[in-house]
Amino acid sequence: MTDRLARIAGIGSYLPDRILSNDDLAAMVDTSDSWIRERTGIRQRHIAPDGVTTADLAEQACRRALDDAGLTAEDVDLIVVATTTPDFTFPSVGTMLQARLGATKGAAFDVQAVCTGFVYALSVADNMIARGQAETALVVGAETMSRILDWTDRSTCVLFGDGAGAMVLTAGEPAGTEGADGVLATYLRSDGRFKDLLHVDGGPSSTGTVGHLRMIGNQVFRHAVTNIAESMTTIAGRAGVSIEEVDWFVPHQANQRILEGVARKLSIPTEKVISTVADHGNTSAASVPLAFDRAVQDGRIKRGDLVLMEALGGGFTWGAVLARF
Incomplete structure (x- = not known):
């Protein structure tokens, strides 16, 4: 099929x-x-x-x-x-x-x-x-x-x-229908060697407790900028589009400095990057859809726009989704 x-x-x-x-x-x-x-x-x-x-x-x-x-x-x-x-x-x-x-x-x-x-x-x-x-x-x-x-x-x-x-x-x-809307490409990666940089110090099998979040922030920042930029360029290449052709970037809302660092690394105009971190903080897995919805509600993201969503999280995990909205 x-x-x-x-x-x-x-x-x-x-x-x-x-x-x-x-x-x-x-x-x-x-x-x-x-x-x-x-x-x-x-x-x-x-x-x-x-x-x-x-x-x-x-x-x-x-x-x-x-x-x-x-x-x-x-x-x-x-x-x-x-x-x-x-x-x-x-x-x-x-x-x-x-x-x-x-x-x-x-x-x-x-x-x-x-x-x-x-x-x-x-x-x-x-x-x-x-x-x-x-x-x-x-x-x-x-x-x-x-x-x-x-x-x-x-x-x-x-x-x-x-x-x-x-x-x-x-x-x-x-898939392949010219001009069709939908998810055009996805890209997922992980590297378990960096667990200690961002983790929770508890769980059912280890401590029998929920635990608390622990992070070495400066090292996470460095990996975030590098890996998120890599996922964005990779997925754009897979889809056969340039970064310049993307209408909107909806990143995971971890830190405004990370958003700006990735934008500088890829020469992306800051006005094309959706940022809600000031109002929401880091909502982990919720941050991308929260930011996407706000940009739709305020009229920035419109039907037909090419949108690139990307994130990095503990594990480390990272990846991107390119979609025509």
């Missing part, structure tokens, strides 16, 4: 109401608004209240994405959730969403690639649609990163926030 393009039919996102500003953090740890802004570009982040879980955030984003696509949960036959902070060790957030939304057919599961999770999840769903294993997929990035932070560690607790974003993918034109 001829592979089919996975078309982005709808998008939605959700952020908790509670906002934690830099000044709020300065009352908790030894930091300041100027210290955080100068090093990260972050001014605030959203924090899920007690009792609100990753699945709760994901459900709201999914409902908005389905509404945007003009579809219902009954149309969905695949749910792929990217998260590092699931509600439970099992069942998966994906199967919980399947039940909550009323999606009664197909498969649902989670993928874990930390901040690159949404890129991995998109790639999985794209491949399943391409091979005829699914017709309509919900691809979700959702996190409650606030639950794994050490709130006494100023080097990490200032960086992260909570939120969720979702895309609806539907089977579209055959």
Whole structure:
């Protein structure tokens, strides 16, 4: 059979109401608004209240994405959730969403690639649609990163926030159809040798605890700029387009300095880079769809635009997705 393009039919996102500003953090740890802004570009982040879980955030984003696509949960036959902070060790957030939304057919599961999770999840769903294993997929990035932070560690607790974003993918034109919309190329990589640079120091099999996020920030920064730039040039080459032809870049929102470093390395005009890090902080797997949705809502990303999404996360994992929206 001829592979089919996975078309982005709808998008939605959700952020908790509670906002934690830099000044709020300065009352908790030894930091300041100027210290955080100068090093990260972050001014605030959203924090899920007690009792609100990753699945709760994901459900709201999914409902908005389905509404945007003009579809219902009954149309969905695949749910792929990217998260590092699931509600439970099992069942998966994906199967919980399947039940909550009323999606009664197909498969649902989670993928874990930390901040690159949404890129991995998109790639999985794209491949399943391409091979005829699914017709309509919900691809979700959702996190409650606030639950794994050490709130006494100023080097990490200032960086992260909570939120969720979702895309609806539907089977579209055959791959290779000129001018067709959809996912044009995906590129995934990982290198487990760098685990100690960005990890959580707990887990069911090792400590029996959730653990806290630990990071050696300056080394992560160096790898991020190099590996993200490499993934962007590689995927553009695979798709037969130049970096200059891309209309919008939607990166993982880790740090404004990383976004600017990659843009400089590839000579990308900063006005073509979608940045939400100031308002959201680092929401891990949720950051790419959150940023994408904001740019659609404010009118920057339009139908027909060529969009490159990219990320790097703990593991290390990294990768990119090129799509015609």
